[in-house]
Amino acid sequence: MKSLFSETTRTMKSSLIRELVASTRNIEGLISFAGGFPSPKTFPKETLAALYQEVVSNEGASVLQYGASEGDSELKKELFKWEGYDLGQDKMLITVGATNAIYYMTRALVDPGDVVICEAPSFLGSLVAFEALGADLQAVPLDLEGIDMNALSEKVEACHKAGKKVKMIYTIPDFHNPAGLTMSYVRRKALIEYALAMNIPILEDNPYSRLRFSGEPVPTLFRIAHEEYRNNSIVMEVVSFSKILGPGMRIAYAKGDSELIERMCSWQQKVNITPDCVSQRVTARFLSGGYMQPHLDKTCDFYRPYLNRMLSAMATSLPPYIQYTRPEGGIFTWLWLPEDMNADSLFEKAKAHKVSFIPGSKFYPSGQEKFNCLRLNFSYSTVEQIDAGIKALGQMMEEFYT
């Protein structure tokens, strides 16, 4: 059969993170900071169970039927109310997770060989999708305020000089996966202005902005473009409910340019026909029933102590030459090790000591990796495990480095 596989399928990479996590699955007593799952304790199970029952009983004739490819209009109405501004139904597409929205946008814009700019590091799930679709992925480093604007313009200029088309800039501005960073307001404006000047669309991947445990929210790129530049087209924002309601529901939405939404919808028609109609209507009722804000407050209250514990364990137990991000939300922190310390080798050592994390090299496009960095997740371990795991990691770093 293999000889029949298409070129794309033969050369397609899988997400190495799943394989890494699988390699530690049978280690008894393992403290894992590796995964990216939300805590199942945050899922609003009772409310969702009641809403699924209600929706299927009362609206089953319509929601068990094939639905619209562009998504449930009732859900879109509720989403616009939730966000506080109505763009019109043609500027929103409901999708099967953010993963599908990202895939459709890339499908709609990128021909093989076209450039997609991503941040370095970035979310591996998107990087492998861009690569599978033939994109020439070019990584631009992050600093503490977000994407490095000088490096971005140099990169785009170099691509143009080489005769390449730059089709989009992929960014995760809030509680970045994997870097834990939030892009500053000033940097957001600079990025929008640059994108407008160069006519390069921005794909704003936003699964985490509502998981803020402290500090002031920064408006999304989409909102800034909408409110301050009166532009609804330069940014395509993709919001996922995976970390809010539960990734099993596979509900997300994209909003932005209506022509692009129409083309993305046309891909959705071919791939899925429609997102799950029952889950869409349940999400609509979750919003209209007023459950969302109390649920978000509860979820943030749940996660906050884990983040605080992780930050204080790192302050106490990590060697002084380790730099790390101090997020105010999300589910990840990111560590910078000294230049000559390799996190892939540290991973093997840590695994033997029953601690795991994801080596940072996995979050870069092929050939553009950095090896002196790693990602820690704080949403899945107990506070005791956080203390013990970070202490063990600090000791291993000292042994490794001396």
Ligand SMILES: Cc1ncc(COP(=O)(O)O)c(C=O)c1O
């Ligand atoms: C930055 C980022 N984008 C997209 C996704 C995928 O989201 P979804 O479950 O909505 O497909 C994730 C999931 O971890 C993520 O961290």
